[in-house]
Amino acid sequence: MSPTPDESRPLLNSGSTISSSHEPSKLSTSLDDGDGLPTLNHRSVENNTIPETATINRSLSWTSAYMLTISRIVGSGIFATPGNIYKSVGSIGLALSVWIVGATFAACGLAISMELGCMLPRSGGAKVYLEFMYRRPRFLASTMVAIQAIVLGFTASNAIVFGEYLLVALNMEVTPFAQRSLAVCLLTAITIVHGCFLKTGIWIQNALGWVKIALMTFMAVLGLVALFLPSTASRDNLERLSITRLFQGSNWDVVALSTAIFKVSYSFAGYDNVNNVLNEVRDPIRTLKTMAPTALLTVAIFYLILNLSYFIVVPLDDIKDSGELIAALFFERIFGAYIGSKLLPALVAVAAAGNIMVVTFALARVNQEIARQGILPFSTHLSSSRPFNAPLAGLLIHYIPSILVITLPPHQNIYAFILDVEGYPAQFFYLAICIGTLWLRKSRPDLKRPFMAWLGAVWLRIALSSCLIVAPFIGSRRGDATLVFGVVYWYIWTILIPCIRGYHLEEEDDILTDGTTVTRLVKVRD
Numbered sequence: 001m002s003p004t005p006d007e008s009r010p011l012l013n014s015g016s017t018i019s020s021s022h023e024p025s026k027l028s029t030s031l032d033d034g035d036g037l038p039t040l041n042h043r044s045v046e047n048n049t050i051p052e053t054a055t056i057n058r059s060l061s062w063t064s065a066y067m068l069t070i071s072r073i074v075g076s077g078i079f080a081t082p083g084n085i086y087k088s089v090g091s092i093g094l095a096l097s098v099w100i101v102g103a104t105f106a107a108c109g110l111a112i113s114m115e116l117g118c119m120l121p122r123s124g125g126a127k128v129y130l131e132f133m134y135r136r137p138r139f140l141a142s143t144m145v146a147i148q149a150i151v152l153g154f155t156a157s158n159a160i161v162f163g164e165y166l167l168v169a170l171n172m173e174v175t176p177f178a179q180r181s182l183a184v185c186l187l188t189a190i191t192i193v194h195g196c197f198l199k200t201g202i203w204i205q206n207a208l209g210w211v212k213i214a215l216m217t218f219m220a221v222l223g224l225v226a227l228f229l230p231s232t233a234s235r236d237n238l239e240r241l242s243i244t245r246l247f248q249g250s251n252w253d254v255v256a257l258s259t260a261i262f263k264v265s266y267s268f269a270g271y272d273n274v275n276n277v278l279n280e281v282r283d284p285i286r287t288l289k290t291m292a293p294t295a296l297l298t299v300a301i302f303y304l305i306l307n308l309s310y311f312i313v314v315p316l317d318d319i320k321d322s323g324e325l326i327a328a329l330f331f332e333r334i335f336g337a338y339i340g341s342k343l344l345p346a347l348v349a350v351a352a353a354g355n356i357m358v359v360t361f362a363l364a365r366v367n368q369e370i371a372r373q374g375i376l377p378f379s380t381h382l383s384s385s386r387p388f389n390a391p392l393a394g395l396l397i398h399y400i401p402s403i404l405v406i407t408l409p410p411h412q413n414i415y416a417f418i419l420d421v422e423g424y425p426a427q428f429f430y431l432a433i434c435i436g437t438l439w440l441r442k443s444r445p446d447l448k449r450p451f452m453a454w455l456g457a458v459w460l461r462i463a464l465s466s467c468l469i470v471a472p473f474i475g476s477r478r479g480d481a482t483l484v485f486g487v488v489y490w491y492i493w494t495i496l497i498p499c500i501r502g503y504h505l506e507e508e509d510d511i512l513t514d515g516t517t518v519t520r521l522v523k524v525r526d
Helices: 045-049 062-073 081-089 092-119 126-133 140-151 157-169 176-196 198-226 235-240 254-267 273-280 284-313 316-320 326-335 337-372 379-383 392-407 411-443 455-470 480-501
Strands: 503-511 517-525
Touching: 062 198, 062 273, 062 284, 062 337, 081 092, 081 254, 081 284, 081 316, 092 254, 092 273, 092 284, 092 411, 092 455, 126 140, 126 337, 126 411, 140 337, 140 392, 140 411, 140 480, 157 176, 157 337, 157 392, 176 198, 176 337, 176 392, 198 284, 198 326, 198 337, 254 455, 273 284, 273 337, 284 316, 284 326, 316 326, 326 337, 337 379, 337 392, 337 517, 379 392, 379 517, 411 455, 480 503
Parallel strands: none
Antiparallel strands: 503 517
């Protein structure tokens, strides 16, 4: 199936985004120009239904998109979370069931992102969807997404994990300075590679994605081989894997089960990563419809097999006391204490580095799309793909807050601080997107939907986001301040200041020298 004419048309190119018979529409750019009236805005949100090709062309194949998703989902969670899950729920059967439920929740979220990605096949992900759904008040959705992406769009938690595990693998002392220094060095290297060597960066992150798949395959095979090696398999565990004893000792407490499900759900986060870079994906609609479910199914199967491998090899009492070290116990049982204690940290460091690469790659494109909307200072410079035909400015927007978050908080609180600030505000965006999906189905039946999520999946995702927002065991919510700041910032620059100075904001199209179309916000006197 070849791309449709619209999909193959490079809408970021000046010869295709705006038809050859039109020049970019111009509005009054100064308050002294009088009452300029807006003309047709070719970057209207209505045009988001048309596929758009980046100036750097469509460089992501099906395989690259697949690896972008796999590497985003698989971080360090599968190597740390299963022990705590088993301790919470009390039985092998219930622990495996929780992972299946988590995969189901992820599938519901994926179905929604696939519906929106196929309907609005452009880079930006949540930015594109929220702007299309919530057009009033003007600029509010754009501002909130911009604040979320810039203030909280950092890649710090896995960078901290990388520094810690690499030091352990190298048998070096884990000090705050060494851990943070390695994290900063990794982020700096990734920013340079993605910003200056686009194809090399894609190749590296694809390679790291294959390394993750090879690692999970290796661990799965080790678990199966352990069945036939009495010295490594736990015979008591094998008896507990029988159907009659699978749910023995289950803890059906609602709070414990909810906590376990939420932890598992975070291990599946990132299934919608490709939605952020659709302008660079070849045949984006067809790729999204086949690649995304394949990637999620791959991860879900591996997660279940790895859990079974843990249960085959590591004694259950040790699993309960393992905390976040279940994978370390797994390798130690098979290879011995010395090799196991070195091999696992190295592999976790590689997994964390791969996750950072794909997150940085995607968020840089989101930052570039935000800049194209004209709501950031120096938007024309931040929107450009010059000088290396890559979103270097978007990468720097992502790099600076990441470095600050890594280096500034007190060491003893840094990891908890990062997770706390990152996670909570995102649930409001997920909830808004789910509700907006239902509203669009009712208000805009005219929109072409190559894929539609099952209605039950949308409501299930709404229920999950609502629980995460109101659940009392979430704890301190430092991220609330970001949401409040976004609303205050929007009110000041779009309503208060224009009202005081006697103007209102309008949008006009412009084309940068590299062919990127952008929106400029201009002041029109009332």
